[in-house]
Amino acid sequence: MTDFDYSKTIKNLEKRFNFEKKESIKFSFFKLERSFKLMELLGNPHESNAFTIHIAGTNGKGSVSSLLSSILSLKYKVGLYTSPHLYDYTERIKINKKNIPKKNFIDIYNEVEKMITNYEKESGIQFSFFEILTAISFIYFKKNDVDVNIIETGLGGTLDTTNVLNSNIQVITPISYDHQNVLGNDIESIAKNKAGIIKKGSTVVISKQIEKAFQVIKNESIKNESKLISSTYSLKGKSYLKNCLMNSVIEIENTEYRIISNSIGGYYLDNAALSIQTINQIKKFKFSKSEIETGIENNYWPCRGNIKKYQKRIFYIDGAHNEDGFKKLDSSINEFLKKDFIFIFGLNKNHSIDSAINFIKKYNCKTIISRSNHPKSERIEYIEKKLEYNDINYIKSGNTKEALNISLKESKINEMIVTAGSLFVSSEISKLIDNEQK
Numbered sequence: 062m063t064d065f066d067y068s069k070t071i072k073n074l075e076k077r078f079n080f081e082k083k084e085s086i087k088f089s090f091f092k093l094e095r096s097f098k099l100m101e102l103l104g105n106p107h108e109s110n111a112f113t114i115h116i117a118g119t120n121g122k123g124s125v126s127s128l129l130s131s132i133l134s135l136k137y138k139v140g141l142y143t144s145p146h147l148y149d150y151t152e153r154i155k156i157n158k159k160n161i162p163k164k165n166f167i168d169i170y171n172e173v174e175k176m177i178t179n180y181e182k183e184s185g186i187q188f189s190f191f192e193i194l195t196a197i198s199f200i201y202f203k204k205n206d207v208d209v210n211i212i213e214t215g216l217g218g219t220l221d222t223t224n225v226l227n228s229n230i231q232v233i234t235p236i237s238y239d240h241q242n243v244l245g246n247d248i249e250s251i252a253k254n255k256a257g258i259i260k261k262g263s264t265v266v267i268s269k270q271i272e273k274a275f276q277v278i279k280n281e282s283i284k285n286e287s288k289l290i291s292s293t294y295s296l297k298g299k300s301y302l303k304n305c306l307m308n309s310v311i312e313i314e315n316t317e318y319r320i321i322s323n324s325i326g327g328y329y330l331d332n333a334a335l336s337i338q339t340i341n342q343i344k345k346f347k348f349s350k351s352e353i354e355t356g357i358e359n360n361y362w363p364c365r366g367n368i369k370k371y372q373k374r375i376f377y378i379d380g381a382h383n384e385d386g387f388k389k390l391d392s393s394i395n396e397f398l399k400k401d402f403i404f405i406f407g408l409n410k411n412h413s414i415d416s417a418i419n420f421i422k423k424y425n426c427k428t429i430i431s432r433s434n435h436p437k438s439e440r441i442e443y444i445e446k447k448l449e450y451n452d453i454n455y456i457k458s459g460n461t462k463e464a465l466n467i468s469l470k471e472s473k474i475n476e477m478i479v480t481a482g483s484l485f486v487s488s489e490i491s492k493l494i495d496n497e498q499k
Contacts, residue, residue, distance in 0.1 A: 067163045070170050071150060079190035091220035099188050099196055100225050102177050106199035107225045111140065112345055113210040115226055117218040117255040118234025120385050121268070121332045124324065124362045125234055126213045128336040132348060132356030133209050134158055140202035142195070142223070143213045147363060147488040154198045161201055169197045169204075191215050195222045209346075219257025231258045231287075232339055233267045234332070236274040237385035238413075252277035259285050264342050266290045268335045290342060294334040300327070302397055305368040313337055316350060321358040324366040325377070326393035333357055364487045366393060371494045373474045377402075378491050380484035382409065387416040390481055391423070402477035404428045405464050407486030408439040414447050417482050421453055426479075427471060428455045431464035433485035461489035 100107050114129060116122045123143050130141040134157040146152040151160040173196055181187055195215075202210055212228070214221045236252050252274040259265055259281050265288065267278055275291075282289040297317060300309040302325065309320040311330055320333050336357070340348055348356075369376045377398055381390040394400060404426040408414055421428055430445065432438040441457060448455050456471070458464035464486075468478045480487045 066167055070167045073174075074150075074170065074190060074193060077187060077190040077193060091217075093220050093222075093224060095186065095188065096192055096195075096222040096225050098180075098186075099177065099192050100199075102180055103173060103196055103200065106196060106203050108227075109199075109203045109207075109210070111202065111207050111210045112343070113212065113226055113228040114230045114232060114339065115212050115214070115223065115228035115258050116232045116234070117214040117221075117258050118232075118268070119237045119251070119255075119383070120389070121234040121328065121335075122213050122232075124329065124332045124365055125232060125335055125339075126211050127362040128332060128357060128360050129211050129232075129339060130155070130158060131360035132336065132340055132353055133211070133346065135352055135356050135359075136348070137208040137346065138205070139209045139211060140198070140205070140207040141211045142198040142202075144191075144194075144215050145484070147484070148492065150194070153194065154201055156202070156205055156207060161197075165201060166197065169200050172200070173197065189222075192222045214255070214258065217251075217254040217257070219254050221258075224258055228258070228260055229263060230339060230342060231260065231263060231265045232335065233258075233265065233270075233278060234335065235268050235385060236270055237383060248273045249277055253281070256281040259287055261285045262287060264288045264290065266292060266335065266339045266342055268292050268331055290338060292331075292335040292338040294330070294337075296327075296330065300330070300396070302368075305370070307397070314341075318350060318357075319354050321354075323361050325368055325397050326366045326389055327396060328389040328392070329366060364484055364491055366390075367491070369491065369494050371498065372469050374469065374472055375399075375475065375477050376490070376494060377477060377479045378487050379479070379481045380487055381481040382412050382483060384413075384416045387420045387481070390479075391420060394424075394479070398479075399477045400424065402426055402479050403468050403472050405431060405461075405468055405478065405480040405486065405490060406444070407431050407433055407461075407483035408444055409435070409437045409483050409485065410439050411437075412439075412483075414444070418447065418451050418453065420481075421448075422451070428453065429458055429464050429467050429471070430455050431458045431461050431486055433461060433483060433489050435483075435485040438483065438485060461486055462493055465490055465493050 130139050133139045141155040154161040212223050214223050256278045265282050294311045294313045297310040307322045307325045364380050367378050381387050480490045
């Protein structure tokens with residue numbers, strides 16, 4: 062296996078329709094029956110003896126997936142499937158927090174291609190990029206006989222490829238506005254789509270939701286005769302930072318948990334509490350309080366409220382990109398960070414800029430606009446137009462490396478630099494810092 066072989070595999074995979082890179086308002090490609098057909102052609106890899114946790118929501122589902130994996134992998138073999146990746150496709154498919162080896166990825170991809178080629182030619186139907194990638198994850202997990210599957214939805218729930226699973230537990234993180242061109246323009250429609258993962262007679266664990274979303278989830282749970290658990294907790298004392306880590310104590314059902322986290326912000330406690338509630342609902346696996354605390358401390362989910370020190374500056378790297386995300390970023394700044402900071406901002410296509418504009422206006426922060434190398438990165442000209450319309454001053458950069466250099470020139474020693482708006486801009490900034498510090 063060579064890097065060329067892997068690059069060729071990725072190139073072939075990316076020839077398929079990829080909604081992550083090209084979102085269309087007219088897109089009507091989501092059809093679960095096609096995903097079931099793919100599974101049938103591949104020998105139904107979605108059917109296994111593994112205990113399966115299926116996770117949907119707008120914000121936090123990746124973090125919750127990672128937290129659950131970190132806890133469960135202390136004692137069991139755990140398959141984790143998430144999206145998007147930050148740097149490499151292999152990040153999406155992990156067993157016990159280790160990426161799928163490139164050789165395994167290539168081999169399974171080639172197996173899949175052989176098994177579907179005739180059907181695609183004869184039927185004229187082509188499976189999507191995400192369907193193939195999901196199938197690769199299921200095959201990899203089944204071949205390795207994992208004990209637990211933790212599967213994050215790609216988009217929505219009802220028609221998402223991952224919904225071919227007959228999961229044991231469904232987890233729903235906070236629901237807010239996102240991908241309205243596909244999921245609908247109101248919270249009820251979005252919630253209905255995401256609640257589509259709920260299975261008959263299962264257990265559903267949900268984070269705190271806005272009332273309209275909660276009612277939809279509640280009704281879907283009743284319809285499916287499922288047990289609905291709302292995640293609640295109380296914060297004991299005040300959270301504080303030590304060595305760039307957040308230290309907190311939360312109480313859940315009369316048990317106190319010490320939370321030490323690389324992700325900074327009250328929202329992360331919501332994610333941790335949701336993960337703990339989920340673990341506590343799994344009768345098959347038992348974990349002590351100490352084991353749960355260790356699993357949470359061992360977890361690292363990059364570009365989600367992480368602090369990095371670089372060139373005697375403090376970088377807060379976050380993926381906030383919608384209304385709920387910016388509310389949580391605002392809360393984190395107020396609770397833990399300096400309110401005088403430089404802001405590196407990027408945007409992805411089909412994401413609203415309104416929440417970012419409100420954020421910039423509130424803090425009156427010096428703003429550097431940039432774009433990532435990702436195909437869905439919004440044009441700088443579009444961001445300029447929106448900021449100028451709102452009378453916001455900014456510094457323009459052509460790429461993230463230039464944005465990072467500008468932020469260092471414009472800042473003073475110990476000054477805070479915040480990156481948000483686009484997970485891909487934040488991930489590129491994070492990688493540039495890491496590469497410089499090697």
